[in-house]
Amino acid sequence: MRKIPVYTHPAAGWSALISSARKLMDYQTFLRGSLSVFSSNQPKGGFDCPGCAWPDHKNHKMLDVCENGIKVLASETMSTRADAKFFAKHSVKELQGWTGYELEHSGRLSEPMYYDAAHDHYVAISWEAAYARIAKQLQQLDSPDEALFYTSGRVTNEPAFMYQLFVRCFGTNNLPDCSNMCHEPTSVMLTKQLGVGKATVKLEDFEQAKLIMMFGQNPATNHPRMLEMLAHAHQQGCRILSINPMREQGLSKFRNPQKPTHMVAGQSDDLVDDVIQIQIGGDVALLTGLAKWLTKNGKINTDFIDSHTSGFEGLDHWLRQQSWEDVERGCGIPKDEIINIARLVADSPATICTWGMGITQHVQGDDNVAMITNLLLLMGMIGIDGAGASPVRGHSNVQGDRTMGVHERPSQSLLDSLEKVFERPMPQEDGLDVIAGAKALIAGELKVFMSMGGNYSVAAPDTSAIQQALTKNQLNVFVATKLNETMLYPGVDNLILPCVGRTERLITNKGEQFATIEDSMCKIVATQGRLAPISDTLKSEAQIVADIAIHLFGSDTSIPWKDMGEDFDVTRDYIAKAIAGFEDFNQRIRAADRGFYLYHPARHRQWNTDSGKAQFEVPKYPITYVANQMAERTSKLDTDSKHQSNAQSNEVINQQQAVWQLTSVRSHDQFNTMIFGFQDRYRQTDRRDVLFMHPDEMSRLGWHKGDKVMVSRQDSDDKLRTLGPLILTEMDIAANAVATYYPECNDLIDLDTHAPDSKIPAYKSLTVVLERVSADELIASA
Numbered sequence: 032m033r034k035i036p037v038y039t040h041p042a043a044g045w046s047a048l049i050s051s052a053r054k055l056m057d058y059q060t061f062l063r064g065s066l067s068v069f070s071s072n073q074p075k076g077g078f079d080c081p082g083c084a085w086p087d088h089k090n091h092k093m094l095d096v097c098e099n100g101i102k103v104l105a106s107e108t109m110s111t112r113a114d115a116k117f118f119a120k121h122s123v124k125e126l127q128g129w130t131g132y133e134l135e136h137s138g139r140l141s142e143p144m145y146y147d148a149a150h151d152h153y154v155a156i157s158w159e160a161a162y163a164r165i166a167k168q169l170q171q172l173d174s175p176d177e178a179l180f181y182t183s184g185r186v187t188n189e190p191a192f193m194y195q196l197f198v199r200c201f202g203t204n205n206l207p208d209c210s211n212m213c214h215e216p217t218s219v220m221l222t223k224q225l226g227v228g229k230a231t232v233k234l235e236d237f238e239q240a241k242l243i244m245m246f247g248q249n250p251a252t253n254h255p256r257m258l259e260m261l262a263h264a265h266q267q268g269c270r271i272l273s274i275n276p277m278r279e280q281g282l283s284k285f286r287n288p289q290k291p292t293h294m295v296a297g298q299s300d301d302l303v304d305d306v307i308q309i310q311i312g313g314d315v316a317l318l319t320g321l322a323k324w325l326t327k328n329g330k331i332n333t334d335f336i337d338s339h340t341s342g343f344e345g346l347d348h349w350l351r352q353q354s355w356e357d358v359e360r361g362c363g364i365p366k367d368e369i370i371n372i373a374r375l376v377a378d379s380p381a382t383i384c385t386w387g388m389g390i391t392q393h394v395q396g397d398d399n400v401a402m403i404t405n406l407l408l409l410m411g412m413i414g415i416d417g418a419g420a421s422p423v424r425g426h427s428n429v430q431g432d433r434t435m436g437v438h439e440r441p442s443q444s445l446l447d448s449l450e451k452v453f454e455r456p457m458p459q460e461d462g463l464d465v466i467a468g469a470k471a472l473i474a475g476e477l478k479v480f481m482s483m484g485g486n487y488s489v490a491a492p493d494t495s496a497i498q499q500a501l502t503k504n505q506l507n508v509f510v511a512t513k514l515n516e517t518m519l520y521p522g523v524d525n526l527i528l529p530c531v532g533r534t535e536r537l538i539t540n541k542g543e544q545f546a547t548i549e550d551s552m553c554k555i556v557a558t559q560g561r562l563a564p565i566s567d568t569l570k571s572e573a574q575i576v577a578d579i580a581i582h583l584f585g586s587d588t589s590i591p592w593k594d595m596g597e598d599f600d601v602t603r604d605y606i607a608k609a610i611a612g613f614e615d616f617n618q619r620i621r622a623a624d625r626g627f628y629l630y631h632p633a634r635h636r637q638w639n640t641d642s643g644k645a646q647f648e649v650p651k652y653p654i655t656y657v658a659n660q661m662a663e664r665t666s667k668l669d670t671d672s673k674h675q676s677n678a679q680s681n682e683v684i685n686q687q688q689a690v691w692q693l694t695s696v697r698s699h700d701q702f703n704t705m706i707f708g709f710q711d712r713y714r715q716t717d718r719r720d721v722l723f724m725h726p727d728e729m730s731r732l733g734w735h736k737g738d739k740v741m742v743s744r745q746d747s748d749d750k751l752r753t754l755g756p757l758i759l760t761e762m763d764i765a766a767n768a769v770a771t772y773y774p775e776c777n778d779l780i781d782l783d784t785h786a787p788d789s790k791i792p793a794y795k796s797l798t799v800v801l802e803r804v805s806a807d808e809l810i811a812s813a
Contacts, residue, residue: 057708058109058136063562070534070561074624079558080104081185081533082702083254084424084551086234087625097255102700102707106513107532108562111138113514118144118153127519131489131774132706134514139529141566146525153527158570158578161526166582168479168506168524175202175458179468179477182208182437183484184426185533187546187558189602190572191428192610193595194483195436197580199449200590204462206439209703210429211465212490213388215789216396217422218433224404224646226632226639229430230552231419232383233628237264239417242379243271245303246314246403247389247795249279251713252699254423261302270375274307274317275389276694277723277770278763280713282306307372308765309362311692312393312657312796316361318402319654320369321376323350323358325409330377335411339636342647346405349649361654363765381417382410388425389694392795395657396786398650408645414636424551425703427533431549434610434629439464444611452609453590465491466782466790472500473782480522481508483572486515486704492780492792510575515704531571535560539574539597546599547620549629555613556626573602651787657692660798661767664745665690668800689732693742693797695773696723704774716760722801723762723770734803736761742771744799747783754779756804769801 070077074087082100117138123146126134143161144153172178180198182191198206210218218228225231237243237260250257265271273282282303309317325331326347336343355366362369376382384407390399404420412418424430436445439462446457463471465487471477473496480487480501488497501507504522511518512532518525531537537544537560545559570578577596584592595602600617607616612629619627632638638645653659668690698719700708710717722740729735739756746752754776764770773794784793 058105058111060105060108060110063108063110076559076561078533078560079427079548079550079556081107081427083256084184084427084430085254085256086550086552086554087556088234088260089625099253099255099702103702103705104534106135106702106705106707107139107534109136109139110565111136112141112565113138114141114566115144115153115155122151123153123519123521124151126514127516130706131516131704132708134516135705135707137514139532139565140511140514140527141529142568143529144527146521148521148523156526161528162578162582164524164526165506165508165579169201169583171505172478176205176460176462177477178203178479178481179205179207179463179472181465181468181480181482181485181487182206182432183482184209184424184429184432185484186432186437186572187428187533187548188431188435188555188606189546189599190483190576191432191435191437192602192606193573193576193580193592195438196449196453196590197576199436199446199457200453200455200580201583202458204439204441204458204460205468206437206462207465207468208429208432208437209426209485209490210433211439211790212392212792212794213425213429214391214422215791216391216400216786217386219789220397220400220404220648221420221422223640224401224408224648225413225420226637226645228433229631230421231413231631231633232421233552233554234260236381236383236417236419236421237261238267240264240269240381240383241417242375242382243269244376244382244384245271245273245275246384246386246399247275247391248385248387248423249275249277249282249389249696250423251279251282253387253425253697257423258302265302265304270379271303272305272307272372272375273303274309274314276309276311276765276768277696278306278308307364307368308763309364310657310765311694311768312395313362313364314390314399315395315402315650315652315656316358316654317364317369318399318406319350319353319650320355320358320362320364320366321373322346322402322406322409323353323355324370324373325377326350328377330373331409332411336409339411339638339645340408340647341640341642341644342649345649346647353654357653357655360658361656363767376406376410379410381415382407382412383418383421384412385421385423387423389795391789391791392695392793393791394784394786394793394796395650395652396791396793397788398652401648401650405647408647413633413645419634422551427550428548430551430553431547431555434549434612435606436610448609448611452605455589464790466785466792469493469497469500469782472497472504475500475503478505479508480504480506481510482517483510484512486517488517488520489515489704489774489777492777492784492794493782494774494777510572513705528575529566529569530575531560531564531569533558533560535562535564535569537571539571541594541598544571544597544599547603547626553629553631554626555620555629557620571596573599657796657798661690661692664798664800689801691767691769691799691801693744693776693779693799694768694770695776695794696770697773701772714760714762718758719772719775720757721760721771722755722757723760723764725764725766725768726761728766729759729761732803734759739804741802741804742769742776742779742799743802744779744797746781748781750781752779752781769799
């Protein structure tokens with residue numbers, strides 16, 4: 032293998048501190064932002080960092096925030112305003128040409144705005160006038176199902192509960208949220224197999240684990256606070272494996288800013304013991320190989336299986352049908368290496384499997400989660416200390432929003448509870464998720480779109496089509512702190528409603544309020560901003576929901592919307608009545624320094640599943656699914672090339688084409704769709720129009736670093752989609768695999784390329800054709 036230029040320093044450390052300071056200055060918020068840093072993730076009066084959902088450790092630290100979190104805080108605490116003066120200078124047409132980076136740095140939204148089509152500018156509007164427009168448009172709909180109400184995971188529990196209640200009182204379950212695009216397979220399959228779609232571990236379990244298997248995640252970039260726990264686990268003797276197509280340099284060593292010996296003496300902690308460079312989409316094949324060897328050699332926990340599970344016979348039969356040839360072909364890992372990993376699993380008394388969106392965002396994403404859960408069940412690793420399932424969520428309250436009822440497919444128990452508490456019928460039909468909602472928008476079946484945070488069109492597949500569909504709506508409403516691309520495709524009526532950020536104080540007529548969030552391990556913690564709001568005009572998301580409800584429902588005062596919006600204790604009392612696990616909510620959240628855990632039945636080996644036991648699941652897709660897709664595309668490409676050659680009298684055609692599997696990645700200067708900058712420190716690039724490929728693969732093709740490459744794929748309707756040109760860049764990535772940045776690659780993905788049950792888009796696994804292009808060809812095509 033050729034030597035690849037890599038980032039040679041430990042993750043975090045001085046480089047992270049320097050980068051964080053620069054980002055605070057870049058956003059012109061060094062003082063205001065620095066003050067927020069010291070309040071982040073602090074008990075009793077601090078706020079929960081919106082950067083990720085990683086839990087707070089039980090030991091209090093004066094500074095408990097990572098580089099990623101500081102960048103998010105810098106974005107929110109910037110003092111520059113995107114106000115009426117800003118929008119007077121820039122037309123919507125002009126802003127449509129701005130990059131995500133430019134929009135992100137345009138400033139904080141600070142007053143309500145509506146779109147003036149005659150002049151193509153956003154202009155100021157009063158809150159009352161904005162509410163009146165919203166109520167009028169909603170009242171004119173033929174059906175509540177003609178409206179779509181999207182939610183981002185940044186929304187805290189109290190406004191999330193009010194939002195879903197408002198939407199259901201209006202009469203629809205059209206409540207898609209960002210979970211549909213990140214961890215939906217986790218929610219679907221863990222619920223089916225264990226009874227609860229959440230992590231079965233607590234943070235303390237990482238201190239007792241003996242084996243941690245990390246699937247499809249890059250903590251150094253996406254949730255750096257996890258690195259400290261991984262380093263601690265490693266020091267305790269835990270073996271850590273990273274299963275990922277890319278060898279992420281941020282996982283090699285960790286320099287902890289909290290340790291003087293690290294910062295002064297240059298020491299660092301080791302993190303992973305080994306990186307298993309699996310082929311993109313090969314996780315089910317690898318897990319099948321592990322389970323196949325473990326079951327055949329009697330290395331499974333038969334007592335646990337007999338007492339607590341159902342479906343083992345079906346899985347065992349399926350495993351015996353899978354050949355080792357298909358296992359190797361499916362994952363790209365030799366049989367001997369798979370068996371070595373299986374022996375580690377067999378010898379471990381406490382194993383945690385942790386995963387990110389590298390597992391979920393596949394056509395076979397449901398199968399990926401199912402096989403991880405199957406492996407844990409085979410070994411009896413649910414419901415014991417130091418072991419379990421640990422999905423790592425992104426947004427800080429994406430899990431809490433679901434718990435509060437933001438879900439297009441609500442459980443009957445939730446609907447029954449809401450009906451009982453609020454004494455009114457709730458809609459019973461399932462609503463639209465992100466994919467179905469986007470299709471309905473494009474088909475013209477919707478007339479209203481409302482977004483509580485987020486950047487819907489850019490986060491979803493088929494970005495351009497969604498943006499054009501939004502322009503045909505009667506009403507689009509955006510509740511947000513920052514300007515983004517989705518707001519720039521206005522319908523007949525278009526409103527931007529600015530809200531208070533997580534870092535800012537919320538003082539209402541009822542006094543200063545605090546909210547709550549749920550981290551990725553089922554812990555409920557308080558969050559309370561300390562900074563003065565960027566503008567006196569801002570309202571909280573809860574107040575905005577309450578005011579819209581009052582204007583829409585008029586004389587119906589049976590639900591005290593105004594009190595709920597101004598006094599979160601009132602909202603929490605309703606949550607305590609309506610949502611299981613939140614009994615005595617106000618008392619419990621005030622009594623706990625670091626919050627309280629929700630009861631998780633599977634942690635106690637209680638299974639709220641259809642069978643009453645933990646459920647093994649057989650994958651729906653062949654373990655060679657991705658390899659088959661690539662082979663079919665290669666065959667078609669070869670056939671097309673022969674036809675072209677024959678048509679040109681057997682002239683030699685040098686198309687410089689090849690079939691590859693593409694995955695999307697996020698840079699180190701990015702949070703979801705928010706682009707903070709252009710530096711990806713651990714991958715050593717400062718641009719986003721790149722295509723990562725292993726240098727050995729470049730040599731095999733006769734390609735070179737810096738070459739320009741076009742990426743194309745045939746979508747589900749056999750339509751050709753293209754991206755590029757992208758700059759070829761070296762990366763230690765698996766064979767037949769390439770990577771590029773999300774969300775720029777989203778137009779490659781159509782709305783029908785998704786998992787069957789969870790409907791999650793396949794951002795992480797697309798079969799594509801690469802074609803090297805010359806400068807002359809680019810000029811000609813232009």
